[in-house]
Amino acid sequence: MLEVLRINLCSPISLAFVLGLFARIIRSELSLPRELYASLSIYLLLALGLKGGVELSHASMAELAWPAVVTLVLGVITPCTAYLVLRRIGRFSIADSAGIAAHYGSVSAVTFIAAQQFVQTLGFPAEGFMPTLLTLLESPGIHVALGIGAVQTARMASQPRADGSHPVERRPLKEVLHEVLTARSMILLVGGLACGFVMGEKGYEPVKPFFEGMFKGALTLFLLEMGLAAGARLGDLKSTGLFLLAFGMIMPILHGSLGVFLGHWAGLSIGGATVLGAMAASASYIAAPPAVRMTLPEANPTLYLTAALAITFPFNIVLGIPIYFQLARMLAG
Amino acid sequence: MLEVLRINLCSPISLAFVLGLFARIIRSELSLPRELYASLSIYLLLALGLKGGVELSHASMAELAWPAVVTLVLGVITPCTAYLVLRRIGRFSIADSAGIAAHYGSVSAVTFIAAQQFVQTLGFPAEGFMPTLLTLLESPGIHVALGIGAVQTARMASQPRADGSHPVERRPLKEVLHEVLTARSMILLVGGLACGFVMGEKGYEPVKPFFEGMFKGALTLFLLEMGLAAGARLGDLKSTGLFLLAFGMIMPILHGSLGVFLGHWAGLSIGGATVLGAMAASASYIAAPPAVRMTLPEANPTLYLTAALAITFPFNIVLGIPIYFQLARMLAG
Amino acid sequence: MLEVLRINLCSPISLAFVLGLFARIIRSELSLPRELYASLSIYLLLALGLKGGVELSHASMAELAWPAVVTLVLGVITPCTAYLVLRRIGRFSIADSAGIAAHYGSVSAVTFIAAQQFVQTLGFPAEGFMPTLLTLLESPGIHVALGIGAVQTARMASQPRADGSHPVERRPLKEVLHEVLTARSMILLVGGLACGFVMGEKGYEPVKPFFEGMFKGALTLFLLEMGLAAGARLGDLKSTGLFLLAFGMIMPILHGSLGVFLGHWAGLSIGGATVLGAMAASASYIAAPPAVRMTLPEANPTLYLTAALAITFPFNIVLGIPIYFQLARMLAG
Amino acid sequence: MHTVPLTLLTIIGEGLLRERLITEIERAGAKGYTITECSGSGSRHRRVGELLGENMKLECVVSPEVADKLLGILSDEYFPHFAVIAYLSPVSVIRGDKYV
Amino acid sequence: MHTVPLTLLTIIGEGLLRERLITEIERAGAKGYTITECSGSGSRHRRVGELLGENMKLECVVSPEVADKLLGILSDEYFPHFAVIAYLSPVSVIRGDKYV
């Protein structure tokens, strides 16, 4: 385990993240142009999709079936567990609980990629169809959590309010659904999958040096920015409290273990189960924040952004992924 | 022919374009940062120039002479045919006819690149000096069309106007010429050609992984953006009318066939004639739009932008290039 | 010498610079997006640091010791000589002299890289730990020069002023020090060195295609922008005067020769001594300008920017580096 | 030149609201608008960086009535939950009918 | 502080006009200007995206006379063919002679 941890910590990805974090802590002026950040994330998602699509063209639907089912199950369970823990134990408001739960019900693409690279480095590559599972996990959790939030708020609102104030008008679910399904990350991932599937190995060949050769380097640069962004939120840890700090590290372990178990049960390899665990454990910080902000404006963004980005993301990158890997290895053997 | 079409449709380039189009049609929020678009186009033009320059250092001036001549001929003929068709048959105003004709008289660098990649994939690489021809075709057509516009408007203006209004003051031709010759795309292409020529194979070697290895991948990303831009103009098709739709597909076939014929006659290979055909068939959407907007402000931008970008560009990418290729193959015997 | 000059002039780096210069001279509208410039400079600095760090992990501290000492010596001497020449011979004001001297006391990362590439192309690669020396030379010279400026102004200010005006309030040195040490370029270089050192050859392997394979191409694009920026300042040469023109070419030769001597004496190879010479000869235009602007606002930015960017930078790239190389070769015997 | 006095309504706030605010002002009768990206800080000290996007400034030249209506909508539906401010300033335009 | 009333002329429109408009305002007597990139929509519904570039906002603090002259030029030569608007607003500056 220690050796695995060391390898993980000395990977360019972790080091770049730590460098970004460090730069923020010493209050350096370093920042990546916003457009570079956006460009890198477009590149990473599209590359992920293309590669996944090409590999999907080799996969049989039979192999994919059970993993897909358990992924969807994870997409329904994880937002509920997160909501319940936050509301019952953490005593957060309905909006804050639902808002944070939406993040933990969805998935962080960078955590996914980091897990994929990690198991590959150790010689346990995950199944080629994993990016397909990623797209399946991205949106359901957000909707489940926002749905819970809407229903619970409606229940409260039916009781007259002491201060006579009105709840915010809800946006029609259709609108939100359209937004999430046509979101940048969805189009790039699903679109990339489709394009990769159609072009196949042969069409992919000429663009491989760009989309595959540059991938890890671009990821390193991206992680530098993630470190900067996480570092900028470190100061908020004081105001968000100890409960959220614990939540942001224990919830991933629970969700991650569940993911590994279900993955193993559905027939995934050690690498695949690890990656599914990391996906379940991760909290979205691309798709979820705008959806939550627009649908549940009463939820405090500081809480969900800090939890997802400054606590759970680094936890998974540094400690979580190696843990899920050990678990997957134990189960397999 | 069907096989050729299929290969073309399943290339990363076409697929990325379709993905962008699709994203706009389902009203996705996906968009590439403007700076990424600008950076990619700088990269593509410079890479094209450098590569062309390196290859030019192997070419003899004799080989180049006739192809250069026919290219210039195309630069004079195509804006005239386009103007006549638009004005006489389409009954567009002088300004609109000249404005659209300027686009069809010039050339689309991305269509050029797509054609080049296409013939290369099929095993019929075009001559190495083709980028030189590209630079020759870029500006004459714009000037010819703007010149026609100016002359015709002057003739009309000499007759007193009913409403007593004044025609817009014309900009001195010298200014426009300077603008087109020093335009971004000109400098990058011609400058790249010169640099490539001077540095030669040996100087090019160390930068080859960047300018050649990444080329097709970067092109794929660029085509995604082109798809988004074209998709954004699809709605305008309704207002621009059926004539322009037909014009945008038939004109390229005529110009493209002429290009292939002249190319064949000038001694170009099958690949070279195909690429020259695609150049003649293509409509500029980088150099022409600003030149036309500034010089002929009365011309309606919706017409020329929609024709060039939403009709002719996709037509050439998907159908046109394979057609010109078949024609070139037939001619070659 | 002529052959060396020719090779240098025909390198992609020089040609791209000249192209940029030329584009500005003919008043082309070509410009690289600011974000591309920022992204490229982040990439180049980080790549430089990473590579340097990986190589540092092979180096013994003993080899590094004397070169590090002479580098620091250069960091103290060069701003003083520059200040004295400007103030005594050039008769510039205290602020202008100190401001310009701060630039010549620091170092230009791109000149460093160009020198490194140059000696490598000629088969005399510099020591792997050179980027470490680069970080040592970046900030001391700025502080020495700003310190001189502060002390001299204070001495003047203690004498009552004729016009009764007040000198600008000085910023606390601590603040300036923090700014320079946490500056973008410092974090990327030093951080990159540290990350590279920790990850070692094995961790570096997967990101090498990105950080090393693309390096020279990205550098070429960057030099294009440098040419544009230098070209934009050419017009200022008239107002800055002949003295500055001479200063910007003679000072580098003096500092460069000193650097080569000290480098040779400290045991550096021909390549290493050449690169150290180029470092000493170069004038910073990334770290120094903002530091000087904020700390010595009375200094005229046109003077220091024009000297560093439009005179000394091209001089070193085109003529200086080959000269320092010849010198190093002569010394080596 | 003969100019007409009108009102410039400036709305500054979370960039995410872009589409919603455009819909609001068009529904209220604005004939055009201009949007600029910006950043800032106010009473909410909202620092969200990349994840929720930057601020935007939406400006529209409107009649005083439309400006007033929009201030009402903003103050009811946006000020309570979103980081948004708005202010009015007097402007003079020619071709006044273009804006009302 | 003692301030002087002047006029802020704001021109919003097609980014392509940048150089031409700078020449106009300098010729008319403006001593400085500030340009911001922006996007927007108006009566022409011009959507051109990448191909013709975004809008720009050009602001200059000028004397009322210069502002008036510029409004005249804009209304004669630019409003008919280009997507451009302009408005004036009152501002107070110190060092008023810097602007006139």
Next chain:
Amino acid sequence: MHTVPLTLLTIIGEGLLRERLITEIERAGAKGYTITECSGSGSRHRRVGELLGENMKLECVVSPEVADKLLGILSDEYFPHFAVIAYLSPVSVIRGDKYV
């Protein structure tokens, strides 16, 4: 809507001054500010491009007193050495207490 008259202070100048100016305005009592990137030219003809960064426009809605205090500070400490201008314009806001 009931609106309150306040002052909009606009400062335009070298982007490098960003942090310093934010500190100044917050110390003087501004409760918020908005920053936009811009470019421009004035009496100093400062063209610095990439190397010293672009200009920025800093806007803050403040009470007339705070605006006056800030004009004083700017005119003493910034105008002599830096390429900076500033002007005031009248604005109306609702929730006036948010700004003072």
